[in-house]
Amino acid sequence: MKVVLTIADTQRWVVLAERIEGHKTTNFDSISQESRTSDVDNASHVDSAYQMNSTSDEGTVVLTDVCTNEQITEKIKSNAINTVVVFYQQAEHYLAEAVRQGVSFEKAAEEWLRTTNELLQTQRKNRACLKLINIEQALAAPTALCEQLTALYMTATCEVVDSLEQDVTLLAACQYVAQVQKLSRLNLLIQTSSLLLSADNKVEVNVESIIGTNQEPLVAQLNESTAENSLLLMQLQQVQEEIEENSIEKTTNNAEQVAQQQLTSKLKGIEAENLLLLTQLHHVQEELERVFLSKDSGDEQKKLKQKVIKLEHKLRNIKADLASKNYRLGLIVQEIADMKRSVFWKTGTPIRAVTQVFNKSKIQRKKVENDIELILSSEFFDAEWYLSEYPDVAESTISPAEHYLRFGAAEQRFPGPLFSGAWYTETYPDVAESGINPLLHYIKFGRAEGRTASVKLLQDQFKAGD
Structure with missing residues (x-):
């Protein structure tokens, strides 16, 4: 048989x-x-x-x-x-x-x-x-x-x-x-x-065919990011108007007025940063469209391929920046809500704790919030991928970035498909001994020290291949 x-x-x-x-x-x-x-x-x-x-x-x-x-x-x-x-x-x-x-x-x-x-x-x-x-x-x-x-x-x-x-x-x-x-x-x-x-x-592998096949998804991602950023700008303007109204209603409380002015200044800074991000998004979209409309072939295919990869990398960074700004905006909006609920507002009142577990000193809470914002701003952290890969996190009430900071790294979970905390700590034992979150270490120190991530970015693979 x-x-x-x-x-x-x-x-x-x-x-x-x-x-x-x-x-x-x-x-x-x-x-x-x-x-x-x-x-x-x-x-x-x-x-x-x-x-x-x-x-x-x-x-x-x-x-x-x-x-x-x-x-x-x-x-x-x-x-x-x-x-x-x-x-x-x-x-x-x-x-x-x-x-x-x-x-x-x-x-x-x-x-x-x-x-x-x-x-x-x-x-x-x-x-x-x-x-x-x-x-x-x-x-x-x-x-x-x-x-x-x-x-x-x-x-x-x-x-x-x-x-x-x-x-x-x-x-x-x-x-x-x-x-x-x-x-x-x-x-x-x-x-x-x-x-x-x-x-x-x-x-x-037909590189030209692959670039053409992936044109529409890339442009759709850019359009989606542009729409999200426009919505964020509208929300910022609404929050600013609420701050101004709140400031007029409570002019008798000098400490409250100072706090509102500080928040207004922060919001204006975020608004300016997001306007810049929106400009960058349009620029990336125009660059991609020029690449996809190009009829070059032969020796130019490699250059087109590398250009698309760089633009995709830039898009990931811009989306990470937007996630970080959204998180910062959430903290400011929460602080404004606290202000409206209390007539005994004190200028020194700290921003709310991220969770009850982290309810310690103002300095420590601020450090945790800064760490979460750093994680969100990294191209190696993908919130959507994290929720899809780990359904238990999606079912919980904790944010994906906070979960990875508090539990995910210790449980050897991946913050995204391009970074492995387990590989990073095994490769660099001093990081494991320090007890610092591996992705935070890479963001704060590792990249500047010339350390590498466990999984190379696509453009790194092309460079090594060329």
Whole structure:
């Protein structure tokens, strides 16, 4: 009996499995049941897909479910199967699909290394009967696939499929694999241990096509940020008007008037900063539109790619600045609300504590608020990603930045997809000994000291690749 299966949980296997002729079943258990029935029935009544002989008509079974290395090893030992063809994914495509589903590059790489090493160990012990084929190469080169299967007394439909999905995630995965030596080495090793369908395992990426595909989402992000900033400016103006009205109504209280003037000054400063951010957002949007409307090709593609990455990086920084300004605005609005509720306002009254747990001295509360604002202003902290990655935080009443400051780093959670606190403290033991939040340390000291984050930004990957 010949069995065709996969260890890769990908939709591409569903497409490929339909093109391989043979009896389709879900798992090894189905094969075992059919084999036991075959031993009891007369050989002339056995289904041709499971009939055992030494000719090219030998039965072929295609397993549609994903199998494990343990299952493959167990069935080979049973002597019920004399040929096993295993389809696998190479590192770049595996990582790209995992990241699209929300898995970090580090976790995806660790899982691919584990399963691929196990598969190669199984293949070394069973070279005569276990054959390996790259799924992506099989879809891209159907004629070569048919020739290899024919040599194994199997048949498949030689149809050309649509181009495999290409996006910025795949581009980043290619750079990541090229920079991680363990991944690139194992990628080459499994390629040399597989049936040859292509001269090499290099992933061809169309940069121009990727830039065009991602144009609309980038512009939409910019438009959304612009709208949010305009709303923030309106809110600032309303708050300023309320302060002025409140100042007129309570002119008899000199201390209260001084406090209101201070808050008004702060609001004007934030308003000026946000006007500048709005101008920068428009500038970034115009730059992106110029890049996407450019018809340059060939040698200019690399320059266009680098320019888009820099603009995306600038967009992340601007959005981080807006988050920081929103947080600061919230503190001022809360202080104004406290002022309105009390006629005994004192100029020295501290801003409310972030939470009851931090309800200590005014100086310490101010330090906590400043730390939260620093985290929010960092491109490495992504509040939306943090809430999506950790549903328990989303269900709580605490803000994502405050949660990461108080609990997240100690629980080895990621502040965003581009920074790992665990890696940072392992790489720099002095940071772990200091007890400071790893992202705060990187913002305050690490970057200036030349320390690096655990996951490189996309533009860093391009620079290293170039």
